[in-house]
Amino acid sequence: MSEPVTVSVATPDSRYDILIGGGLLARADSWAGLPRSASAVIVTNTTVDPLHGDALRRALAPLHRDVITVVLPDGEAHKTWQTLNLIFDHLLERGCDRKTVLYALGGGVVGDITGFAAASYMRGVPFVQVPTTLLAQVDSSVGGKTAINHPLGKNMIGAFYQPRRVICDLDTLDTLPAREVSAGLAEIIKYGPIADAGFLDWIEANVDALRARDRAALAYAVRRSCEIKAEVVGQDEREAGLRAILNFGHTFGHAIEAGLGYGEWLHGEGVGCGMVMAAELSALLGLVPAAFVERLQRLCERAGLPVRGPRLGIERYLELMRVDKKAEGGEIRFVLIEAPGRAVVRPAPDALVAQAIERHLAA
Amino acid sequence: MSEPVTVSVATPDSRYDILIGGGLLARADSWAGLPRSASAVIVTNTTVDPLHGDALRRALAPLHRDVITVVLPDGEAHKTWQTLNLIFDHLLERGCDRKTVLYALGGGVVGDITGFAAASYMRGVPFVQVPTTLLAQVDSSVGGKTAINHPLGKNMIGAFYQPRRVICDLDTLDTLPAREVSAGLAEIIKYGPIADAGFLDWIEANVDALRARDRAALAYAVRRSCEIKAEVVGQDEREAGLRAILNFGHTFGHAIEAGLGYGEWLHGEGVGCGMVMAAELSALLGLVPAAFVERLQRLCERAGLPVRGPRLGIERYLELMRVDKKAEGGEIRFVLIEAPGRAVVRPAPDALVAQAIERHLAA
Known part of the structure; x- marks a missing residue:
């Protein structure tokens, strides 16, 4: 030990x-x-x-x-x-x-x-x-x-x-059931795109070991995730600014969780699928190439996460995102990726948000 | 104005x-x-x-x-x-x-x-x-x-x-109904015994003006009370020590309120009667002369406050005080007066607590 x-x-x-x-x-x-x-x-x-x-x-x-x-x-x-x-x-x-x-x-x-x-x-x-x-x-x-x-x-x-x-x-x-290990991996994966491109590479190389619950891989993944989160939160305890990047994937994910009724999807599953939608929105806004969306989607799939959202109806998605407490005065602010390891928080046109969701809905 | x-x-x-x-x-x-x-x-x-x-x-x-x-x-x-x-x-x-x-x-x-x-x-x-x-x-x-x-x-x-x-x-x-003015005066009176002997004198001289809602008297009483409380709280926001003196009369008062069911007595009424009991306990412990108890009782009466507690039974009083959140490990800590303007927080023997209550129960 x-x-x-x-x-x-x-x-x-x-x-x-x-x-x-x-x-x-x-x-x-x-x-x-x-x-x-x-x-x-x-x-x-x-x-x-x-x-x-x-x-x-x-x-x-x-x-x-x-x-x-x-x-x-x-x-x-x-x-x-x-x-x-x-x-x-x-x-x-x-x-x-x-x-x-x-x-x-x-x-x-x-x-x-x-x-x-x-x-x-x-x-x-x-x-x-x-x-x-x-x-x-x-x-x-x-x-x-x-x-x-x-x-x-x-x-x-x-x-x-x-x-x-x-x-x-x-x-x-x-x-822990395998499904819950995957849900946990969603939050670990998250720290790569928003804060640490090298950690994203590491996760891609170790995702199988993590799913197999390799002690050393888990210890590093938990530690690095906590370190990144502590650094972000330390600069912004009350979520006025920087801390919001930790919500990458969460705005879409919460809409899925709430739309299906809490408990249908695990929180991490919503975040996994939500990250793919948020990456798509980043690509639609010209921030990252389409290849980045595919890369993140592939990693989420390998982690055992769902990457296609339920067909709640686009209007319902938007409505659920507007009531989310990260919305301010009814305006939804999205965490978007500018480059692996760098996130930005900003609003986006409804039409593009709708398109990002559409492209990642279940058949 | x-x-x-x-x-x-x-x-x-x-x-x-x-x-x-x-x-x-x-x-x-x-x-x-x-x-x-x-x-x-x-x-x-x-x-x-x-x-x-x-x-x-x-x-x-x-x-x-x-x-x-x-x-x-x-x-x-x-x-x-x-x-x-x-x-x-x-x-x-x-x-x-x-x-x-x-x-x-x-x-x-x-x-x-x-x-x-x-x-x-x-x-x-x-x-x-x-x-x-x-x-x-x-x-x-x-x-x-x-x-x-x-x-x-x-x-x-x-x-x-x-x-x-x-x-x-x-x-x-x-x-505001007159009864509620009196209830407010209980908390104002409190600041005298615990922190400011001069303020206690001032209240005795102005209690009639306060009950008549004289603007200048009210402005001074509210201001001085807030100043004293701010000073005490500023030194001890989380109530580990000094702040506890603000609870003078409250341990007995809460027992009365809870024992009768919330809403029967106003909070300030419980505090008024509770201060008399706490002063009595201070006298029984030899901290202040009996004359101080009489002085405080007289002032509470002039303020329109009840000074005799309901007959809940002594055991019930003690039980209610033990569940109060100011109790620690089941030990009740009382705010007692050492001299006008100076309070101390300490436990007391059940027998003396019972006696202090007994002496101030309704006929």
Whole structure:
């Protein structure tokens, strides 16, 4: 077992570490220096608890007098106020005070909802992320975004709130369905086009190893993704400008997710297909050659991602993109690629957006 | 009409002004320099909207293209997730983006819930407080505390989130029921014992003028209260230490409020009676002479506040105080007075706490 890698993340108010490696749950030093409250609460779901709940409970037993587990229903459809309230009910019924540490054990849904619970419970308690999906390890580890969905929009209610630590145990990825590995690869691929042409080359050379869950390949991919995200977020915590490039593929992707109803497509699947559409739009605007669209599409296919969107109707796509919270005054701003490794954020004519979507719809 | 007074509040991340004076809603300079988003949302309630809604809509008409009003049901009983969601529903149905400014027009409930809505909507939009009760003007203007209640506890779910400005128009107090003026005086009185013996003397000399809504007396009382609170909060935004002294009377007061069911007693009424109990506890611990308890009780009576608590049963009082979020690991920490103008925070033996309550229960 090799030594874990650490990525340090600095925010205006705090700093914390992301630990990346195999066997981290069982290593005592993964937990050193975290707050030792009397009570701690593990928030997880019905899928992850049987797989990794005991390992985390064993790890926390020496740190806290009481370790409570709250098991949520699994899936994006449950990223709601009702589920959030389940956590609050448990915390209050068990008399948890404002020093109680929350541990998020699971994927992005568990991380987002637990983070928002931690941000809001008594106006803020400490929390630690233990992401068990590849997507959550690269996407939720950095940036402090927490949220729940509203019937009228994804991630509409939330907070910026930083974890005390993120523990990415690569062993937890062994139990991940192949479809979810692919969804995680979408967010990893994303960092190439927007920020690092060399990383895009590396992913193309290693996509098979990543799908086979090669430890060394995963460790590098997670680390490099977190590093790039930390660099971008560090310059722009509140998403006024630069941070928006992290949403490459997301505007189209969210429309697909929302249009089909949350949970039909995985978030990463929406992002994969959305990146192809956003690349197409970049090409239609003359920013990149058509060959770049083909290159990205080919990589997404090799990663096991869908590259053709559902036939929701073009008007419906546009409508869903306009209500997205990245829209301002009804104007949609797209993350476009100018060259491999360089992104730009700007509006685009509806006609070209429609064409970009049309070209990548399912038959 | 005299010039408004300004109290500047600095927080680690921001600074903002509290404007205090008569006729502020109608003065153009009250609104100068605030964000001019396309849409703005006034959140108010069924009582305040008919009294002051039109004045605020007139004031905002030159600043925003669309001004939407969301009218909530009135009362602490509605400081719930359901009411909060009403705001989110409106914001999303009207396509409000992350630049939309929220204006809280009303008392503490409207301010707390609107502040939390602003903190959480799309992870944070700007908001302006327009408090129309004396309590809200002195209590919610400073400190950035926003929250909703949970069935198991008051203010359990919330955020620290600062307004862009607070506009305390003293004219709005003319429509306030006398009972609510008294409730506001409780929080004003509080600042004397905990921080400023001279202010306590001043209140004793001016309590009749305050109840008669004398403009000059109100302006001074609101200003001095905000100044003291800003000074305390500036040193300790997250309530780790010093800020706790602002909760003088609140531990007992919250127990009364919760024990009777939110809405039976006004928050300020709970605080008034709670201060007398907390002063009694201070005397029982030998910190102040019994004469100080009598002095504070007499002042609360003159302010029109109840000074005898409901007979909930001592055990119920203690239980309610233990679940209060200021308790840590089940230990209740009380704000006690060492001398007029000086507070200390510490635990106390249950037997003395029980005695302090017993001595101030209704016949």
